[in-house]
Amino acid sequence: MTDIREFKPKTIYVTYIASTPDKVWQALTDPAFSRQYFAGFAVDVEPKAGGKFRLLYPDGRVHISGEVVEWSPPRRFVCTWLVEGMEEFAELPVCLVAYDIEPSGDAVKLTVTESHSWEVPDAILAGGRSGWPAILSNLKSVLETGKPMLLQMGPPEGFMEAVQMAVADKPWLRG
Amino acid sequence: MSKPKFVYVTYIKTTPEKLWAALTDPSFTKKYWFNADIESDWKKGSPWRITLADGRVADTGVILESDPPRRLVIDKWQNQFMPELKAAGYARCTMELEQAGNAVKLTITHVAEGDDDKLIQAVSGGWPKILSNLKSLLETGEIALIDK
Numbered sequence: 001m002t003d004i005r006e007f008k009p010k011t012i013y014v015t016y017i018a019s020t021p022d023k024v025w026q027a028l029t030d031p032a033f034s035r036q037y038f039a040g041f042a043v044d045v046e047p048k049a050g051g052k053f054r055l056l057y058p059d060g061r062v063h064i065s066g067e068v069v070e071w072s073p074p075r076r077f078v079c080t081w082l083v084e085g086m087e088e089f090a091e092l093p094v095c096l097v098a099y100d101i102e103p104s105g106d107a108v109k110l111t112v113t114e115s116h117s118w119e120v121p122d123a124i125l126a127g128g129r130s131g132w133p134a135i136l137s138n139l140k141s142v143l144e145t146g147k148p149m150l151l152q153m154g155p156p157e158g159f160m161e162a163v164q165m166a167v168a169d170k171p172w173l174r175g
Numbered sequence: 176m177s178k179p180k181f182v183y184v185t186y187i188k189t190t191p192e193k194l195w196a197a198l199t200d201p202s203f204t205k206k207y208w209f210n211a212d213i214e215s216d217w218k219k220g221s222p223w224r225i226t227l228a229d230g231r232v233a234d235t236g237v238i239l240e241s242d243p244p245r246r247l248v249i250d251k252w253q254n255q256f257m258p259e260l261k262a263a264g265y266a267r268c269t270m271e272l273e274q275a276g277n278a279v280k281l282t283i284t285h286v287a288e289g290d291d292d293k294l295i296q297a298v299s300g301g302w303p304k305i306l307s308n309l310k311s312l313l314e315t316g317e318i319a320l321i322d323k
Contacts (some may be wrong), residue, residue: 015185016307018319107307107319133184137278137310141188144315149188149278 004069004078007096007115010125013132017108019143021101024108025074027139028099031056036148037138045079047071053079061085066094076100081114091167092124093117112136118172123162130156179292181285181299185306186278189313194272194279195244197313207308209323217241223249231256239267246271252285254294263287263294281306 017024027033031042034055041055041063049071055064066080078098083089096115101108114128131153138148187194197203204213210228215221219241225233232255239250247270254260265288273280283306285298301323308318 014303016304016319018311018315018317105320105322129182130184134186134275137184137186140307140310141314144311144319145188149186150276151186151278152276 004096004115006117008117009113009115010120011114011128011132013112013136015110015136015140016104017110017140017143018106019108021074021103021108023143024101024110025077027143028077029073033142037142038135039153047073053081057085066097069096070098074101088163088167091170092163093172095120110136110139121162121166123156123158124166126156126162127159178290179287179295181283181295181302183283183299183302183306185281185310186275187281187310187313188278191244191272191274191279193313194281195247197309198247198270199243203312207312207318208305209308217243217247223252227256236268244272254297257297260294260297263291264289266294266298 027037029043029045029047031044034041034043035058038055040058042058044052044054044056045068046052049068051068051071053066053068054062057063063083063085065082065084068077068079070076070078076098078096080094081097082094083092093116098113098115100111100113102111103109112132114132134151134153138151142148189197197207199215199217201213205211208225211233212226213224214226215223215238217238219238221238223236223238227233234252234254236249236252238248240246240248249268250265252266252268253264267286267288269284271282271284273282283302285295285302287294304320304323308320311317311319
């Protein structure tokens, strides 16, 4: 199991959704649901701590792979996260993604926390900082209106170069 | 050192013109901003003010840039009703609207003028609530959170 104490939160995104904790939990863990708001990716998760976590392309190839660190429906879901489907990215250390679901009045507060075990450059953090708002805005739209938005998404400027530099340099191997 | 800063991005299924109106029309802002009144004529150099439902002035500022429906900058943003936050001084808030697919990307960047990050901590709790409500209101006609 991954020791989550080594990871520090680097990106936090909060959204409030007119829904219930159970429905938000389902939206995060059900493949038919995630395909609608998560850039077409299907979540494939073994529902237990230590289980497998994956995000699959529509053709079934693996984009993200990881391990379930905490599985506490409908409150908290934590998994490790490795971009496996793109060659250079697979060499980066795993990151940790935590979803926290709390009732807030008649709505639900969803907090996504992306944590890392090394000093990640801002140009790499920019990937999550641009991706999470689009994904989670879309999740909110799907839950509240039944329909996703059609967003054009791509990596932020300088992101791929920053990943290539980090993979060449491997700063996480230095004490 | 860079100044304490909070950035929040949300995507809303609407048009830049409707989102601009939602950000500047006081009868509309009141609905998603927990009944607060926001007053300004939104011209460069004009005052800007938030008054809470109980009549207290919450925040004041000055319009630094107004380029509908793309960009709005509120400068000298200062809390007026919590001494600790008032003492933290001014902040600048930039709102940027960009078409993104069939939605609009709204980016809020709130930067403290001083080094005290209390103000930024406070706004980082408030903006997600306000902007989640704004998105719900534009997409469904209802807000998500009634009470702050």
